[in-house]
Amino acid sequence: MASSADLPSETGMAGGKALVFDSGVGGLTVVEALRKLSPGIHVDYAADTGFFPYGDKSDAALRAHLPRIADQLVEYLKPDVFVIACNTASTLALPEVRERLSIPVVGTVPAIKPAAHLSQTGRIGLLATPGTVRRDYTSALIEDFAGDVDVLLHGSLELVSLAEAVARGEAPNLQHFASAQQPLFDQDTDDQMDVVVLACTHFPLVKAQLAASAPRKVRYVDSGEAIARQTGRILSASGVAGASEVKPIAVVTSNLEDRPELQKTFKRFGFPKVELLESVADGAIAAPASLRPYR
16 A cells, blocks of 8 residues: 555545444444545445444454454445544554455554644643553554653543433533543643544534533544545556546444434434444454345
């Protein structure tokens, strides 16, 4: 794969087909960024609802699961690039997914480097899932790109649930957002933290709520636009055809008959058609033949 330095900087003329993948609906923030920066790209979406949330799964389970489901999805939807719009999946299994697939894979990297550059005080925060907070990949990013600043970390599964609720059109009380992020601010005893990295693709969905409920003003940054730019560069460099006339598809890995609100979420984000990729009880993915339209 070409390095980012070798790829064109212009993404607006990119065509082809991207598959954006996440454990839930957080990756829809990346879909929006892609559509804004590169409207010529056809974007399908896959939500691994059958294995959601990733933040409380073991590393071993995720490493076994992620390459397999990525392979199944690519085999079915035939994208030109696979976008892992999930910090937990990227920080844990990005190399394994790249090894398994024959197409380019774009991962999600927490916006630690830009946050460190933006900070005026030399202290930044990182909001993520517990899995992303504890992984060596995140520690390496901090050491490589934020070695000269103080980095405070907090992992929250509650914030993932709140973001899913907002994506469904609900309006949770702001106090819930205040409570979810307060442990990060509690570490900042002298109020020096001025930038907070939203290191989960779910969290940009609730950036406004976080800002409104924060105990003081900070700047929230995420990597959605950077992911969209890199995806556009790869597709521009590949020279693939423009977007097809086929309507975008959302694929899930669990039955949604008892979750009509999630179907409404996909429709609200421009995915009128939802299909089911069935999985078995132990989390293994069934053969591609089991893929069928979800009604």
